[in-house]
Amino acid sequence: QKYGEDGLRGTRSYHYTTAEKLKIVEEFTVNSVPLQELCLRYDLNRSTILKWVRAARQGISLNNKRRGRPPKDMARPKKREPQTELEKLQAENLRLRAENALLKKVKALVEEQEARRRLNGQKPSTN
Missing domain, CATH: 1.10.10 (Arc Repressor Mutant, subunit A)
Structure with missing residues (x-):
C-alpha cells in the first residue's frame, strides 16, 4: 500500500x-x-x-559478506635474491639455457619458413 x-x-x-x-x-x-x-x-x-x-x-557478526568469486591474485611472486655465489651462477646458467633454447626455436622456425618459400618458388626475405 x-x-x-x-x-x-x-x-x-x-x-x-x-x-x-x-x-x-x-x-x-x-x-x-x-x-x-x-x-x-x-x-x-x-x-x-x-x-x-x-x-x-x-553473537554472529552482521557484516556484509562478499559475494561472488574471490579475485585472483595476479601479482608476480617476489623474487628472492640468491644468497651465495653458487646460487647466483646457477640462476644465471638456468636463464642462459632458457634463452639459448628460445633462440634455437626461433632459428628453426625461420628455416622452416624459408624452406616453405623455396618450395613455393619465392625468394627468401631480407628480414
Missing part, C-alpha cells in the same frame, strides 16, 4: 552497513518498536529483520 504498483516491481540494491543493522536490531529489541513499523520505515522484509535479530542474539 505504501509504494503502490512500484512496490511490486522490483527490489532495490542497497546494502545496509553493520552499524545500520545493529541500530535496527536495537530498535526492535531494546525500544520494542513493532516489526511492522520497522519494515515500513526501512523498507525491509520481516524475515530479514528477524534474521538479523537472531544473528545478533547468537
Whole structure:
C-alpha cells in the first residue's frame, strides 16, 4: 500500500552497513518498536529483520559478506635474491639455457619458413 504498483516491481540494491543493522536490531529489541513499523520505515522484509535479530542474539557478526568469486591474485611472486655465489651462477646458467633454447626455436622456425618459400618458388626475405 505504501509504494503502490512500484512496490511490486522490483527490489532495490542497497546494502545496509553493520552499524545500520545493529541500530535496527536495537530498535526492535531494546525500544520494542513493532516489526511492522520497522519494515515500513526501512523498507525491509520481516524475515530479514528477524534474521538479523537472531544473528545478533547468537553473537554472529552482521557484516556484509562478499559475494561472488574471490579475485585472483595476479601479482608476480617476489623474487628472492640468491644468497651465495653458487646460487647466483646457477640462476644465471638456468636463464642462459632458457634463452639459448628460445633462440634455437626461433632459428628453426625461420628455416622452416624459408624452406616453405623455396618450395613455393619465392625468394627468401631480407628480414
